[in-house]
Amino acid sequence: MAKPVKRKVPGGASSGGRVTPKAGAGHGRHRDTAGRAHPTPSARYTPPTPTRLKMGQSGRLVPIAMLATLAAGVLMIVINYMSVLLPGAPSNWYIVGGLGLILAGILIATQWR
Numbered sequence: 001m002a003k004p005v006k007r008k009v010p011g012g013a014s015s016g017g018r019v020t021p022k023a024g025a026g027h028g029r030h031r032d033t034a035g036r037a038h039p040t041p042s043a044r045y046t047p048p049t050p051t052r053l054k055m056g057q058s059g060r061l062v063p064i065a066m067l068a069t070l071a072a073g074v075l076m077i078v079i080n081y082m083s084v085l086l087p088g089a090p091s092n093w094y095i096v097g098g099l100g101l102i103l104a105g106i107l108i109a110t111q112w113r
Contacts, residue, residue, distance in 0.1 A: 058113045066108040073101030 076098035080090045 055113055058111065062108060062112050066105050066112060068105075069101050069108060070105035073098040073103075073105060076101060 076094055080094035080098065083090055
């Protein structure tokens with residue numbers, strides 16, 4: 001099988017085939033009128049680096065509030081079903097309230113560091 005023929009690029013042979021300038025001592029800097037060397041401005045856009053806020057540890061109140069709301073939700077549901085033994089029927093609103101407190105405890109738990 002024959003090798004493919006290389007294509008000739010216009011201006012490629014006369015310029016040596018390089019597209020970018022060679023790295024060297026004088027490249028990448030220009031001098032102002034006072035003779036001081038400064039880096040040349042880049043043609044590429046460099047986005048600013050985002051600064052992240054460091055989150056510290058949570059206070060003591062976060063785990064206490066989390067455990068309190070979880071316990072209150074479970075206790076509300078348990079007491080609702082224990083009331084079957086007592087006169088009166090269990091209410092669905094106590095179950096909804098207990099589940100709401102458990103959900104609040106889970107949401108507080110996501111903020112604990």
